[in-house]
Amino acid sequence: MGRTLAEKVWDDHVVRRAEGEPDLLYIDLHLLHEVTSPQAFDGLRQNARQVRRLDLTIATEDHNTPTIDIDKPIADPVSRAQLETLRKNCADFGVRLHPLGDVEQGVVHVVGPQLGLTQPGTTVVCGDSHTSTHGAFGALAFGIGTSQVEHVLATQTLPLARPKTMAITVEGELPDSVTAKDLILAIIARIGTGGGQGYILEYRGSAIEKLSMEARMTICNMSIEAGARAGMIAPDQTTFDYLRGRDHAPEGEDWDAAVAYWKTLRTDDDAVFDAEVFIDATELAPFVTWGTNPGQGAPLSSSVPDPASYEDASERHAAEKALEYMGLSAGQPLRDIKVDTVFVGSCTNGRIEDLRSAAAILDGRKVADGVRMLVVPGSVRVALQAVEEGLNKVFTEAGAEWRHAGCSMCLGMNPDQLAPGERSASTSNRNFEGRQGKGGRTHLVSPQVAAATAVLGHLASPADLSEAPATVGV
Amino acid sequence: MEAFTAHTGRAVPLRRSNVDTDQIIPAHWLKKVTRDGFEDGLFEAWRKDSSFVLNQPERQGATVLVAGPDFGTGSSREHAVWALQNYGFKAVISSRFADIFRGNSLKNGLLTVVLDQKVVDALWELTEADPTADVTVDLEKRQVLAEGITADFDLDENARWRLLNGLDDISLTLQNEADITAYEASRPAFKPRTIQA
Ligand code: SF4
Numbered sequence A: 001m002g003r004t005l006a007e008k009v010w011d012d013h014v015v016r017r018a019e020g021e022p023d024l025l026y027i028d029l030h031l032l033h034e035v036t037s038p039q040a041f042d043g044l045r046q047n048a049r050q051v052r053r054l055d056l057t058i059a060t061e062d063h064n065t066p067t068i069d070i071d072k073p074i075a076d077p078v079s080r081a082q083l084e085t086l087r088k089n090c091a092d093f094g095v096r097l098h099p100l101g102d103v104e105q106g107v108v109h110v111v112g113p114q115l116g117l118t119q120p121g122t123t124v125v126c127g128d129s130h131t132s133t134h135g136a137f138g139a140l141a142f143g144i145g146t147s148q149v150e151h152v153l154a155t156q157t158l159p160l161a162r163p164k165t166m167a168i169t170v171e172g173e174l175p176d177s178v179t180a181k182d183l184i185l186a187i188i189a190r191i192g193t194g195g196g197q198g199y200i201l202e203y204r205g206s207a208i209e210k211l212s213m214e215a216r217m218t219i220c221n222m223s224i225e226a227g228a229r230a231g232m233i234a235p236d237q238t239t240f241d242y243l244r245g246r247d248h249a250p251e252g253e254d255w256d257a258a259v260a261y262w263k264t265l266r267t268d269d270d271a272v273f274d275a276e277v278f279i280d281a282t283e284l285a286p287f288v289t290w291g292t293n294p295g296q297g298a299p300l301s302s303s304v305p306d307p308a309s310y311e312d313a314s315e316r317h318a319a320e321k322a323l324e325y326m327g328l329s330a331g332q333p334l335r336d337i338k339v340d341t342v343f344v345g346s347c348t349n350g351r352i353e354d355l356r357s358a359a360a361i362l363d364g365r366k367v368a369d370g371v372r373m374l375v376v377p378g379s380v381r382v383a384l385q386a387v388e389e390g391l392n393k394v395f396t397e398a399g400a401e402w403r404h405a406g407c408s409m410c411l412g413m414n415p416d417q418l419a420p421g422e423r424s425a426s427t428s429n430r431n432f433e434g435r436q437g438k439g440g441r442t443h444l445v446s447p448q449v450a451a452a453t454a455v456l457g458h459l460a461s462p463a464d465l466s467e468a469p470a471t472v473g474v
Numbered sequence B: 001m002e003a004f005t006a007h008t009g010r011a012v013p014l015r016r017s018n019v020d021t022d023q024i025i026p027a028h029w030l031k032k033v034t035r036d037g038f039e040d041g042l043f044e045a046w047r048k049d050s051s052f053v054l055n056q057p058e059r060q061g062a063t064v065l066v067a068g069p070d071f072g073t074g075s076s077r078e079h080a081v082w083a084l085q086n087y088g089f090k091a092v093i094s095s096r097f098a099d100i101f102r103g104n105s106l107k108n109g110l111l112t113v114v115l116d117q118k119v120v121d122a123l124w125e126l127t128e129a130d131p132t133a134d135v136t137v138d139l140e141k142r143q144v145l146a147e148g149i150t151a152d153f154d155l156d157e158n159a160r161w162r163l164l165n166g167l168d169d170i171s172l173t174l175q176n177e178a179d180i181t182a183y184e185a186s187r188p189a190f191k192p193r194t195i196q197a
Helices: A005-013 A038-046 A078-093 A108-114 A129-137 A146-155 A178-191 A215-227 A238-243 A252-262 A311-327 A353-363 A381-390 A391-398 A447-456 B026-029 B079-087 B099-107 B118-128 B157-165 B169-174 B177-185
Strands: A015-017 A023-026 A029-032 A057-060 A094-097 A125-126 A140-143 A156-160 A165-171 A197-204 A228-233 A274-280 A287-289 A297-299 A339-343 A370-374 A423-426 A441-443 B006-014 B066-067 B091-094 B111-114 B135-140 B142-145 B147-153
Touching: A005 A140, A005 A197, A005 A228, A005 B135, A015 A215, A015 B177, A023 B177, A029 A146, A038 A078, A038 A146, A078 A094, A108 A125, A108 A129, A108 A215, A108 A274, A108 A381, A125 A146, A125 A197, A129 A140, A129 A228, A140 A228, A140 B111, A146 A156, A146 B066, A146 B169, A156 A370, A156 A441, A156 B169, A165 A381, A178 A215, A178 A274, A178 A297, A197 A215, A197 B118, A215 A228, A215 A238, A215 A353, A238 A252, A252 A311, A339 A447, A339 B118, A353 A391, A353 A447, A370 A391, A370 B079, A381 A391, A391 B091, A391 B169, A423 A447, B006 B118, B066 B118, B091 B118, B091 B135, B118 B142
Parallel strands: A029 A057, A029 A125, A057 A094, A125 A140, A165 A197, A165 A274, A197 A228, A339 A370, A339 A423, A423 A441, B006 B066, B066 B091, B091 B111
Antiparallel strands: A015 A023, A023 A156, A287 A297, A287 A441, B006 B135, B135 B142, B142 B147
């Protein structure tokens, strides 16, 4: 019987397989950041261990870094201490680090791909759940806990039980206004936040094949929000074209050998998935969340659902709690929801294409009075590219704030936070209670919806900007 | 890691589903660089509400958390496990756990027990009606026991063996050094490197 993409990559990394034990899997790339690594380095020290493969390890600073005044000392002493701890650990152990101020600094999941380190058929881990992003290249990439970070540092392997596989097949053409973000939000709403639990998802079908690498990363990024261990997309010409010429992409004969191998990384025709989901791309529309988990979403054109409409008692209860927290009532049209803040950024939607599509909508328009809009590039490289294209000017002329690269308002660890009761439209990946600041209320949206929302002051899609002077959509 | 054989304690019924790790331990706690001292951050936002179950006097000293489905979703932060342990929890029961959280908990000796939602409902009813009711989680027998409730649970044999013996994963893996070295020798030259070693 044939094998799925995930099974092929898995099998190619088994160091040791024994009856009744998890497989011991080799890790090709280990990404580190300041939040989940300090206790792991401590563990190494306590046991007098070294980092086994410095050449497969790289660190960056992202979660705690401020996005303004980056040349000044970090105001929050605890954030500063955590960054200093990472710097000391990397210096002590010899790990390559891109600290704040470095040209390769940025959100860890933006940095890996742009350096060309994330490659098809590799295993990639990081102490961060959105490591699933890297699966867009046909890598097997997943988030790990701090004990596992220590394990990989010490052994470059992980003992793991092989997850099941689920195919998510998306056929047809996405309508004009519908982006990868809308697609993944719709998928999560469909299968639920626990629907992918225990599975590696493989996104496939004609709609997926047409997506750019950046759009594929947006999709794989949010696999974890469906509870999945990882998300993958088979590498193809789009993948190879993206990688060619990047800093760490193979060259010459190595390139040819790599591509020959990468081309084998497709699910065999006779392979069988443990579960399958089919999505008709043509039926999709711009999608936003109304609740406090990423599965609580609906098309923008619809209304806040009535908790009473849920048959399942725990879902009903969750919806009631969510509406209470979000300050919404059943039946309210989603388009009527006013926001205070718009955030464009994060490892989900902080890449150059995301900034381009938001800028295309803001060009010649203004952010609504009383709305604060933050645009935070995912990495310094993305920021430089945006400046070269003049996108930063478009944002600032529209009245948005153009910030330095980092996780920023995706989670409340740095100074960019929502105040209690404040409401945001955010291109990030989590609308959990308090995620963007204590008491903050988050609606997850695509960059296009974020930009249109900023202009109108309420949740909106580019199509709502009919008086449009500028070209809409991308 | 401390070995886990069986534990008996009072329970905290947490009637919520999708308790994500941002709720278990909010992000600002993640700036600490140690594994201890997270107990005050556990469910920090909810604990501001005096009616929250953890704040009730009769729940003080309880060691078994009985939670709704999809417990531990979201971020990979192991701090969530440390916070539960620092607070005093020895076991968490739910009908479904997020994968990363479950892996993290078992690595730290916090036993996560998957039981049918019907049994979770029964445990909720029992421990809400009688806060002094004891719940026993027996890893040797793979059973949860409480008044009127006996439920078997699954846990893969390898994870169980490591927990029962309190074995540390890294030392176990390092016993396979020869396999790792052999694998490394066969890795293709085109694989990426972050630095030239
Ligand atoms: S941008 Fe958000 S989701 Fe991504 S790594 Fe940073 S905090 Fe995590």
